[in-house]
Amino acid sequence: MIFDGTLPEDAVQKESAKIEEFIKSNAEFERVDVWGKKSLAYTIKKKKTGVYHLFIYKGDSEKNYAGKIDKLLKLNENVLRHLTVVREIPKIMEKRRVRVAETAEISVEGV
Numbered sequence: 001m002i003f004d005g006t007l008p009e010d011a012v013q014k015e016s017a018k019i020e021e022f023i024k025s026n027a028e029f030e031r032v033d034v035w036g037k038k039s040l041a042y043t044i045k046k047k048k049t050g051v052y053h054l055f056i057y058k059g060d061s062e063k064n065y066a067g068k069i070d071k072l073l074k075l076n077e078n079v080l081r082h083l084t085v086v087r088e089i090p091k092i093m094e095k096r097r098v099r100v101a102e103t104a105e106i107s108v109e110g111v
Contacts, residue, residue, distance in 0.1 A: 001073060001082035005037055005049025012051050015078050019055065019069075026068055027059035044080045 001019075003012050016032065023029050035052035044050070059065030066084045073082040 001053055001055070002040075002044070002050035002080045003053065004045075004078050004080055005040075005047055005051055007051070007078060011078070015076070016053055019072070019076075022072055023055060023057050023069060027057045027065040030056040030058065032056070040080075047080060050080050 003015060007015070016034075020029065020032060033054040033056070035054065037049055037051050040048055040050050057065075066086070070082070070084060073079045
């Protein structure tokens with residue numbers, strides 16, 4: 001996520017701590033990587049700099065943790081942009097392969 005680059009350091013830390021606590025209460029928090037203040041490729045909300053933070057956590061997709069976190073970040077005016085990326089876990093990938101194989105068998109039999 002990208003915090004507003006014009007915020008003071010302590011305000012960014014406070015916002016980051018709030019988000020970290022929210023994640024800890026809803027998912028399994030792993031770590032946060034602070035990438036620091038960087039120039040943006042284009043202006044966002046009339047801002048030219050942003051403070052980048054990477055939050056890494058595990059959550060059950062059935063419970064939609066990413067959706068809850070997404071909603072929180074959309075309401076936070078100090079967050080310029082955010083993105084949630086789902087890491088593929090081998091078990092999930094295997095389930096998908098089985099479903100694709102079953103679908104392929106059904107379509108071949110139906111022909």
